[in-house]
Amino acid sequence: MSGLAVDHLTLARGGRPVLDSVSAVFSPGRVTAVLGPNGAGKSTLLGCLAGLLAPDAGQVLVGARPRQTLGMRELARQIGLLPQGGDVHWDVDVATLVGLGRYPHRARWGETQQDRAAVARAMAATDVTRFATRPMAALSGGERARVLLARVLAGEPQWLLADEPLANLDPAHQLDTLACLRDVARGGAGVIVVLHDLNHAIQVADEILLLRDGRTVAQGAPAEVLTPERIAETYGVAGQIGTTPGGVPFIVTMPMAHHA
Numbered sequence: 102m103s104g105l106a107v108d109h110l111t112l113a114r115g116g117r118p119v120l121d122s123v124s125a126v127f128s129p130g131r132v133t134a135v136l137g138p139n140g141a142g143k144s145t146l147l148g149c150l151a152g153l154l155a156p157d158a159g160q161v162l163v164g165a166r167p168r169q170t171l172g173m174r175e176l177a178r179q180i181g182l183l184p185q186g187g188d189v190h191w192d193v194d195v196a197t198l199v200g201l202g203r204y205p206h207r208a209r210w211g212e213t214q215q216d217r218a219a220v221a222r223a224m225a226a227t228d229v230t231r232f233a234t235r236p237m238a239a240l241s242g243g244e245r246a247r248v249l250l251a252r253v254l255a256g257e258p259q260w261l262l263a264d265e266p267l268a269n270l271d272p273a274h275q276l277d278t279l280a281c282l283r284d285v286a287r288g289g290a291g292v293i294v295v296l297h298d299l300n301h302a303i304q305v306a307d308e309i310l311l312l313r314d315g316r317t318v319a320q321g322a323p324a325e326v327l328t329p330e331r332i333a334e335t336y337g338v339a340g341q342i343g344t345t346p347g348g349v350p351f352i353v354t355m356p357m358a359h360h361a
């Protein structure tokens with residue numbers, strides 16, 4: 102499996118340019134965090150990568166192949182998307198919903214042992230096994246969010262695209278989810294995750310793609326990309342970068358005026 106790439110991707114939505122000649126390469130076995138202010142084009146980029154949005158110009162390459170040469174089923178096996186703020190509004194139990202994530206792999210004669218094992222692994226990784234028989238409507242927002250991640254994980258995609266997967270999660274489950282994304286990458290898949298919290302990004306990411314106004318500001322290692330200057334230029338806030346006594350890097354953001 103080689104990389105996933107966008108090459109001079111350009112797209113207007115509502116008559117306005119939303120992606121403006123964005124080029125980037127994503128690597129298997131690595132977590133890339135996509136960062137940028139509201140409206141920067143992060144979700145639009147994921148939509149293009151997943152084949153939900155067609156660019157006006159430029160292209161998405163899956164391996165070395167233009168995305169449009171892949172059939173729907175092949176694309177669904179290769180790329181799993183967890184959309185932003187996704188939810189379900191029908192009466193379905195957790196195990197059934199997670200099982201739907203196996204759909205691109207399902208053989209004609211039904212569920213295999215491999216399907217059942219992948220569903221069990223995905224539910225364990227997201228800590229939803231104990232909800233297996235519960236209807237989705239009987240779960241909290243954060244619990245439902247974890248089930249939706251489990252559905253994507255069950256498909257064991259080669260590329261996991263997750264758009265703000267930590268929204269609605271408590272701090273412990275946020276960290277669990279970041280660890281889960283790292284595990285997915287350790288297993289060889291490429292992970293592309295949209296995040297807002299810069300601390301989550303530096304914790305989880307091998308690489309950061311920073312967008313603003315539909316353009317790439319920078320792509321590279323977290324320490325190279327998230328400098329105080331870039332944080333100021335991109336977000337309009339002051340960022341102070343430090344390290345805990347245990348060696349964990351952190352970033353504190355504050356209004357520019359409060360920055361000495």
Ligand SMILES: Nc1ncnc2c1ncn2[C@@H]1O[C@H](COP(=O)(O)OP(=O)(O)OP(=O)(O)O)[C@@H](O)[C@H]1O
Nearest residue numbers: 114115119137138139140141142143144145146185
């Ligand atoms: N369906 C749409 N029609 C018209 N414009 C859209 C549509 N969806 C998004 N946009 C616009 O495209 C731009 C990029 O949106 P996008 O959702 O990709 O941003 P984002 O970086 O993911 O933002 P956020 O952090 O707020 O989720 C925004 O200015 C948005 O208003």
